[in-house]
Amino acid sequence: MYLSRWCRSAAFTKANSTIITRHASSQPRSRIHLPPPFPVIESCPLPTCACRPAPTNLDIDREHSLNGTMAVYAEQVLVSTGRDDWKSRIEEEDEADFVRELKGLLGRGGKFCDPYYNIALTNSSFSPTDPSSGTSAYLLPSFLYVPAIPTSKSSIENFVKAFLQPADLHNTLNVLSPEQKKLLTGDPSLQQQFLKVVDVDDILVLICGHNGRDRRCGIMGPLLRSEFEEKLRMKGITPPTGTPVQGPHDKMVHSARVGLISHIGGHKFAGNVIIYLPPSMKSNALAGTGIWYGRVSPEHVEGIVNETILGGKVISSMFRGGIKKGGELLRL
Incomplete structure (x- = not known):
């Protein structure tokens, strides 16, 4: 499940149209094929x-x-469920409060929807640390493991701000108001609210x-x-x-x-x-x-x-x- 790429607003539509106009050209461009930067x-x-x-x-x-x-993504949230299979839409699982809330915040029309910063939301068969303490998730390629994410709405919003938003927005989002920009920009100081986060x-x-x-x-x-x-x-x-x-x-x-x-x-x-x-x-x-x-x-x-x-x-x-x-x- 990929979030953020489907969200739209009047400001985002204007920004996108600017990109299309700026890069439109009737002349083909030659390409230099460089070797990949890895073996x-x-x-x-x-x-x-x-x-x-x-x-x-x-x-x-x-x-x-x-x-x-x-698919293009900035971060993959890998939710530990301890199960090998799920319903076709993982947010329809009975115990999917975290997934449903996260999708609502980052998906189409969501509070934190950013069309230039796509988040992949995926279930995994890995076991959670302690289900009674909240959801456990890997963040990749940040290579972090968050063992306990409380499933309250405020905690999940803080999780998004702490780990899943960029430090700097795409330059085409300069059309947004300062309040909108702040809403879509990460706040790493909130990471201290999540205990025992470890490097993977x-x-x-x-x-x-x-x-x-x-x-x-x-x-x-x-x-x-x-x-x-x-x-x-x-x-x-x-x-x-x-x-x-x-x-x-x-x-x-x-x-x-x-x-x-x-x-x-x-x-x-x-x-x-x-x-x-x-x-x-x-x-x-x-x-x-x-x-x-x-x-x-x-x-x-x-x-x-x-x-x-x-x-x-x-x-x-x-x-x-x-x-x-x-x-x-x-x-x-």
């Missing part, structure tokens, strides 16, 4: 050991280019397994989760115990959390996998980034573990896009 290999290496068989009865799009099919030091492997939305991901998700867990374990990368806690960031071998997530777009490209490599992986060229892959099958998992998670290389044939801290997008 790349063309295709995924063949597996060297046995892997689970891939389903053969899924309608997977294998024709269109994957590059650039990742684990590798995160997120696999769309949203069967309630599309059977292709519903079938591929659990299969890929088992494959990733096995192939990571073979490399000595094991799951951490419990939910994230603050710890040292100079480990030579990181632990990895592998989980299922809700809809991220592109079901026709199943399996869809997002890999977040923490900034503490200093020797990895992709440290501090999120890498999106599509058309992932079990036979690709060993190669992804070796080349991307351990080797810091993007596999271009499967690459949907990427993101760095601060919202900088990665493209081939």
